[in-house]
Amino acid sequence: MKILRALIKKEFFQIIRDSSSIIVAFLLPLVCILIYMYGINMDSVHVTIGIKNDDNSPEIAQLVNSFSSSEYINSVCSNDIKDLENKILRSKLKGLLIIPNDFSKKLERGQSADLFIVTDGSEVNAANYIQNYTIQIANQWLSNSKYRATPYIVTPLHRCWYNQEMNGYFFILPGSIAVTMTMIGILLTALVIAREWERGTMESLLNTNVTRMQLILGKYIPYFILGMLSVIFNLIICIGIFNIPFRGNYIVLLFVSALFLFASLGIGFLVSSVLKSQFLASQIAIGVGFLPALLLSGLVFPIASMPKFFQHFTKLLPPRYYITFIESEFMAGTVWTIVFKTSVFLITIGSILFVAVYKNTDMRLSND
Amino acid sequence: MDAIVVSHLTKMFSNLIAIDDLSLKIEKGKITGLIGADGAGKTTLIRLIVGMLAPKNGKISVLNLNPIEQKAELNQKIGYMPQKFGLYEDLTVLQNLELYADLKNVPHDFDKLLKFTQLERFQGRLAGALSGGMKQKLGLAVVLLSSPELLVLDEPSVGVDPISRRDLMQMVRDLISPQTTVLWSTAYLDEAHSFDTAIVLDKGKVIFQGKPTELAKTSQEFENKVIDLMGGYQKKVSKVAENYTCSNTNNVQYTVIAENLEKRYGDFYAVRNNSFYIKKGEIFGLLGPNGAGKSTSFKMMCGLARPTSGTAKIMGIDIVENPEKARSYLGYMAQKFSLYETITVEQNLEFFASVYGLHDNKLKKRLEEIIDIFNFKEIRNQDTSELPLGFKQKLSMACALIHNPPILFLDEPTSGVDVVTRREFWNHITSLAKKGATVLVTTHFMDEAEYCDRISLFYRGEAVAIGTPDELKQRVGAKNMEEAFVNLIEESDK
Secondary structure, three states: OHHHHHHHHHHHHHHHHOHHHHHHHHHHHHHHHHHHHHHOOOOOOOEEEEEEEOOOOHHHHHHHHHHHOOOOEEEEEOOOHHHHHHHHHOOOOOEEEEEOOOHHHHHHOOOOOOOEEEEOOOOHHHHHHHHHHHHHHHHHHHHHOOOOOOOOOOOOOOOOOOOOOOOHHHHHHHHHHHHHHHHHHHHHHHHHHHHHHHHOHHHHHOOOOOOHHHHHHHHHHHHHHHHHHHHHHHHHHHHHHOOOOOOOOHHHHHHHHHHHHHHHHHHHHHHHHHOOOHHHHHHHHHHHHHHHHHHOOOOOOOHHHOOHHHHHHHHHOHHHHHHHHHHHHHHOOOOHHHHHHHHHHHHHHHHHHHHHHHHHOOOOOOOO | OEEEEEEEEEEEEOOEEEEEEEEEEEEOOOEEEEEEOOOOOHHHHHHHHOOOOOOOEEEEEEOOEOOOOOHHHHHOOEEEEOOOOOOOOOOEHHHHHHHHHHHOOOOOOOHHHHHHHOOHHHOOOEHHHOOHHHHHHHHHHHHHOOOOOEEEEEOOOOOOOHHHHHHHHHHHHHHOOOOOEEEEEOOOHHHHHOOOEEEEEEOOEEEEEEOHHHHOOOHHHHHHHHHHHOOOOOOOOOHHHHOOOOOOOOOOOEEEEEEEEEEEEOOEEEEEEEEEEEEOOOEEEEEOOOOOOHHHHHHHHOOOOOOOEEEEEEOOEEOOOOHHHHHOOEEEEOOOOOOOOOOEHHHHHHHHHHHOOOOHHHHHHHHHHHHHHOOOHHHOOOEHHHOOHHHHHHHHHHHHHOOOOOEEEEEOOOOOOOHHHHHHHHHHHHHHHHOOOEEEEEOOOHHHHOOOOEEEEEEOOEEEEEEOHHHHHHHHOOOOHHHHHHHHHHHHHO
16 A cells, blocks of 8 residues: 555656646646537538528528628628639638529429539538528528418427527537547657666566555556546536536436546556557547547547448547447436446446556566 | 685577576685676576576576576675666665665665765766766665675766776675675776786686686786686777878867867856867877766767857867858767667667768778778677677767767777777777877776876866876876875865
């Protein structure tokens, strides 16, 4: 116990003195959150589209008008199609709405009439957004216009559960907790064992009374504590400062977060006990730990839209389970089946990794 | 009684034989020195003895324990100081001591050790901020904490000044009990000469074991005898110098000038009022304890650090005003190995040749020339990281000489290099100077200082004495440079 305490104490002295771990644990999440809040906007508010109206009837003028009065979309009217196309090319406009000259006539005759919507497919999110809003605005106009009797129009009643305001950052922010925890669990810890080998301190440590278990716990425990402090710090920011609604249970949240951290630490320590150079360890850690957490966990890209192989692959990634859990915990409240499934998976993978770390931690110099 | 018994030990690294059917016995209660050329297998043998490496064949018994199977028991009886000292540089002196005391399960009683190491005043200082000499003392204090039965020190005095080395030797002798066995690997043959026993390793085999005083009476003779054992050193005409042409014949009286160079960090003067004038073809040595400001002076002289005031002139060019032009006259060999470790010997040479402006056929020609001069043929395609330290230093020197610079700056070129290679190095350096190269050099080997035409002794940021080696020795009535060094430093302390 005395030895373990000494090792943990030492690790904390190093953490405190080395500002980079403090930066990763507390400053980086803050930066991430700010970027998610203000930088990445998945809701594409204030995109501008062009409108070319070939139908001169006063009813249609109202339709055009309702676009310009929308608070979700900006619009520019023009009759010069070349000019509009040009603006799309230069990304001044993200989409184009063309109203054909027989639009009102067809409606008047009770036929279905076409609106032509062009979107910029290079930005898929914005394109979907424009498409949806344009249809919504057009439908709204239709239901208030004199053509509302037209039987072909079905107005869907749409209600979004859990996140009524459809605020992207309501789920992005909790998800970012997972990302920053992966940073601490994998990136930071990948460096610390490699660092001991590189600086030659490992050779000294291994000639004291330290046992292998003490050596490993002496690394796990301090970074576990640092990680949990960072989780709490993240929660305070998300809930206290950005007013993200939290419908779950704090104890459940912390419990599952602790399990997730346990699994992440395992990946980080496994990388660094196999690779004895800090540079290599950090590169590999980003490759196997951080990027999958960001890209393959379902946080940014929906898992259902990935190729089949990757869909199966994501089942091995701790962040995938954790992100599902934390999003539901925030938005929907505690769902016990999710909590149970996530916990079982994280305990299993965390334990496997712990054993692997134990087996791979050399107690002497390698043989080549 | 034997503390260590090794029989028919073999150790391979991939296909390379590091230890070759080696047998030896080390007596209990004696100080044994381990000497040998770079790559002779000293560190490997030490690591096998402490159980940090597993042998391929053969038996090792250390204090009647098997270092592999009974490692945990062995750890309680030995104190092992690896080459890099194994200190946590981001922990303070006291925190390091406390940590290792806990890990060795001994009480926190540091008074005696702190007093002996003169580290009392620096308890709160970060280990990384200590000078080389003090780090080494702390490293020793850490391994002495548990009063080990066997003390194993792997080259503790690399890059450490003569005074610190003396202190260290004294510490070990004062702090160990008569029953303690010490295994001490060293590149300093005067150190080894003072031990009870010396073991000379060559290519993984023991080529001598016995009392150093039986081999030779004085440490100088001892050095010569050891060199003979290692295959001998024949002074040859330096090929390096033969192929050297002092490219610039610019007529300046002094090729290197330092004028009141000063470097200040806040209130602290790292270098203060440093002036000297070096003539063409002169070897000028900068000596001094660790942390005296030698390296800082060096960095300012070649434009890597900006002087707080004062300046330096290289071939009459002001280094502060026109650093690029001034640097083009320089060949610089840094204290730390600063070539690219992940590429081959030839690729390093090629890179430096092209950086110095050689291209196409000229580059190819010069490359072959340099490879021939330095005998790099066999290792030209080897990764630089795999080379023993002596070869790395040779490669650094080759890179510094690739453009035939009129001036050479060598910062501890022989640190960590074995005695034969050191002699080769100095043969090159003196021969180059004869052909007109101006050399500015630092060293911790006092016998090397004798090769210098003039010496500036540096202490606490200031030059305390400048003169020829004989002048300095006469000034304090010393019989050799080491004594002169110690006396001059002590004199300026008063």
